Amino acid sequence: MTRVRIDMFTSLDGYIATTGQSADNPMGEDWGRLTAAYAQTRTFQERILGDTSGAGTTGVDNAYAAAHFDGIGAEIIGASMFGLHAFPDDPDWKGWWGDEPPFGTPVYVLTHSAPRPSISMRGGTTFHFRGGAIDDVLSEASEAAGGLDVRVGGGASTAFEFLRAGLVDQLHLMIAPIMLGRGTRLWDEVPNLDQTHQVASEVAESGTIHITFTR
Numbered sequence: 361m362t363r364v365r366i367d368m369f370t371s372l373d374g375y376i377a378t379t380g381q382s383a384d385n386p387m388g389e390d391w392g393r394l395t396a397a398y399a400q401t402r403t404f405q406e407r408i409l410g411d412t413s414g415a416g417t418t419g420v421d422n423a424y425a426a427a428h429f430d431g432i433g434a435e436i437i438g439a440s441m442f443g444l445h446a447f448p449d450d451p452d453w454k455g456w457w458g459d460e461p462p463f464g465t466p467v468y469v470l471t472h473s474a475p476r477p478s479i480s481m482r483g484g485t486t487f488h489f490r491g492g493a494i495d496d497v498l499s500e501a502s503e504a505a506g507g508l509d510v511r512v513g514g515g516a517s518t519a520f521e522f523l524r525a526g527l528v529d530q531l532h533l534m535i536a537p538i539m540l541g542r543g544t545r546l547w548d549e550v551p552n553l554d555q556t557h558q559v560a561s562e563v564a565e566s567g568t569i570h571i572t573f574t575r
Contacts, residue, residue: 362502364510364529365510366528366532367428367511367532368546369533371394375545377514397534402417402418402425403425408462420562421564421570424534427532428511432505432508434466434511435463436498436512436522438470438513438514438517439469442469454487461481463483469487477489495527528575529575531573533570535568535570537568557573
């Protein structure tokens with residue numbers, strides 16, 4: 361059975377997206393602090409950086425990093441995550457990830473701008489651009505997933521849209537042991553999730569708290 365899954369980084373004080381985004385720094389000034397433990401895992405080193413030397417941590421954080429990729433058959437992301445807002449006039453823009461993005465699945469990019477043709481990349485990733493309702497895009501992504509799960513990626517507004525619509529079966533939060541005091545707040549968007557989903561938590565060696573809400 362296909363599930364809808366989201367993985368999100370947040371600070372102790374509940375900020376998930378940081379300030380200071382730019383074309384040179386698309387994720388914002390504090391993104392490195394939010395994702396430090398994840399970026400040190402062996403899974404990140406292998407799947408994102410292509411380092412097969414065995415470098416990286418192998419503890420609790422790595423177990424969740426590996427689970428992030430496990431069982432995913434399609435992905436839905438927002439226009440900002442793909443980079444359409446940063447490069448709106450570049451018809452050749454293919455995302456931030458180079459010639460072989462780390463998805464390896466169909467990826468549906470939500471956009472209200474003019475339609476773009478699909479882009480097939482190395483490694484099995486194909487970007488499709490869709491401007492319809494999220495329910496329709498989710499139906500298409502679920503069919504493409506072939507019984508595997510659909511992961512909803514960033515940006516924050518995309519994740520919030522699916523959460524508000526009650527479409528998320530599993531939300532995994534990686535709470536970094538830092539205080540930001542700025543950015544986009546998470547907790548205002550999920551005030552009652554503990555009443556509709558079972559909650560589990562685990563603390564990693566890095567101090568990161570992993571909280572999973574499962575319907």
